[in-house]
Amino acid sequence: MPETPRQIRFNAFDMNCVAHQSSGMWRHPQDRSRDYNKLSYWTELAKLLERGRFDGIFIADVLGTYDVYGDSNEAPIKHGAQVPVNDPLMLVSAMATVTEHLGFGVTAGTAYEHPYPFARRMTTLDHLTEGRVGWNVVTGYLPSAARNMGHDDQMEHDERYAHADEYLEVLYKLWEGSWEDDAVVVDREAGVFTDPSKVHDIDHKGKYFTVPGIHISEPSPQRTPVIYQAGASPRGIEFAAGNAEAIFVASPTKEILAATVKRIRDALETAGRDRHSARIYTLLTIITDETPDAARAKYDEYLSYASEEGALVFMSGWMGIDLSQYDLNEPVGNVKSNAIQSAVTNFQQANAEGGEWTVGDIARHSAIGGLGPTIVGSGEEIADQLQEWVAETDVDGFNIAYAITPGTFEDVIKHVVPVLQARGAYPTEYVEGTLRQKLHGNGDRLPAEHKGARYKV
Template sequence: MTKEVQKQILLNAFDMNSVGHINHGLWTHPRDQSHRFNELSYWTDLAKTLENGLFDGLFIADITGVYDVYQNNIDLTLRESIQLPSHDPTTLVSAMAAVTQHLGFGVTVNLSYETPYQFARRFASLDHLTQGRIGWNIVTGYLDSAERLIGHSGLKDHDLRYEQAEEFLQLCYKYWEGSWENDAIQKDKAHRIFTHPKKVHEIRHQGHFYQSQGIFQVAPSPQRTPVLFQAGASPRGLAFATAHAECIFIGGDQPEKIRQQVLKIRDQAVLRGRQANDIKIFLGITVVTGETDQIAQEKLTEYRQYASPEAGLAHYSSSVGIDLSKFADDEVIPYQKSNSIASVNEKFKTEQITKNDLKSQHILGGRYPLIVGSGSNVAEQLIQLIDDTGIDGFNLTRTVAPESHQDFIALVIPELQQRGRYKTAYETGSLRHKLHQQGDYLPKSHPVDQFRCRPLKQEKNDTYLQHITA
């Protein structure tokens, strides 16, 4: 009887090119360095730290717009630096890639405010420069403030945004996978052929949202298509995610509800012709750890003195599109249809939620599950979550930067390794291969396959080469 192989835990650090990301108010802690987010050394040091801890990736969030729903202004957003100011996350990647060899980079980009060609070119370029370590977290946006900032008349309907995302992605697939054959680059100095002209193909796209004709300017990168991350949990968002995503980011704090969410994702992936395990599922968490349980609890008490639950509510207000400042602390918040994050807003339909409930969830200014304890205790809790729910890994938020990641690496990682649940060395290969162990490219079962260019017959290529080199 063979022993069942235990699932290895995947781990991303979850961050943002800003001061306040998820756990708000902790920028005021004397040891916190997040105010240095605009210094390159802050990010290169973080990248080296995460690689030393064998993290799979750094998942970098981003938004377009500002959180202006709470109290109908941005006063608190500015005072507490609730993702404002925030800088472009793609600008960080090359520098961090230069000081690491294995760490992956999942970068959030809102497609609603991008043109497919310029975006596809930028990410193909990053895939080259990182040697196949780039991923894209696909978002469609949910802030009215972003629409005003960009100059649009208003936020598109939730489901219409996903229709646009579908076409955006299909056009990107054509660029990344359909324009250049794998062996188009010859680098043949003797015959003066850098690129074989017959192996590069024009893209023609006439769609509802986008039109494009021409040659993609970037030769095939190590992964061609970046690793695709998504977090859609509404019915339309989940349909999109299970069709395209390789990694899905979920929230939740009750194991049984998380398990049901995981089963739903995997079932829908199968219905779309994919394998259940084609998608790696990550749960957002916050960890406070110390050498003992008591030290960890003392650290939590210390952190709470600096955290801002109200800033967490302001962030949450924009997520659901409801000004929570209008309600008394013990008043049940009624469901209100909005165009914001549908899956978060749906909770008000099924649960009796008050501001006090939300504040208790936001004791560190963020709403992700909080795990507190010694390295051994935290490791056991993470393993339990993996085994009980079927998730594949975690997106770990920061609390006090950089010490929260340093603590996790020093105290939790060795405990996970000791239990055989976390790698002791990186595998070689691209980010996609490290995550899925199935090579650098998306599999044939993925929708991308219909957009791939097919090689010309060899005899035609040979005839052409003879002609141009004669």
């Protein structure tokens, strides 16, 4: 019998702003990202993605501007480079009301909000979505955010993760260890809504946080939301191996991606977990149409709207390097970054494998698609490439960024999804249950081998 194809998973990558990954594309006449501040944009997108059987929508966020480029806000403001940007969490309830299965991965940082109120906000969303919410844990990378929160700069890279470790410890104690499953009794005759003996103080005293009391929300369907993580530096991978159930990576080539996925799988095993206990999605932009020629013509048209300077604004923030000080023909040498270290490492590796990358190369590479690659072709060609990427890298799926929205997602659902479904490589129906159950099939709650499970009451 022929071997059953490996299932490919899709997430949609978006942000509550105009220019997310592909700078300048907001100028395209079919792009609707300008409607980011209207609920109708988000509810229609959610319904579209559910029709396409996407695992979820992953909503990025920042709390600062990309002012590394030129040491100024001028360029990011001019290009709409993730500014203006609104809060991602407030979108989820509206999208949940118009969908039944779509998951919601929302980004929130550990650096500038106390874990106690954040625990309640995520529990609230898990209740309102009936267990379809995940949290993308970020430690922050923009110095502008640190300054506006009263700090001279962000914490050093590895210390940010030490701080995040304790942040997660507090949250696990609140989500998993404060309320017993049967604490809420709703005993009308006895006049007891919750049994006080089954609700416990967490008594946390650490280096960064002191939280003595109880979680003030009753347990939600998942208790702990699905933990997403996007750091691929050595310290980021260590953090992900202990906490993440879905991991997002961005690699410019298949070879670099395969090495990154292996490092993550090895780290999961080192942490006492199964190699495939976290779903790994890689960033990708897909330009597709009915025919190869039509797809390539579409890509060329998109490029006519792309902004290379806007791309360098993004890359400067992601790499922690002011690329405005380089000539476009100048190679990017060895640098030490206090931002997204994996972004720098990836381009250094690409230099070693395919010749030196110049600043101009980085601008052209990232003008559509940001940190991830862009692939172009018919639905059949794209499906072939996706299956090759999965087979050769051991990645689980793709975090699909848009060139234009919702057009990029519409094209993928129209041209690529049916081909993969016909090959048995993409789901035709959703698994019932919470987001955690849909992703892993092992129930609604954290599995026993997850570090958060040790805090269960």
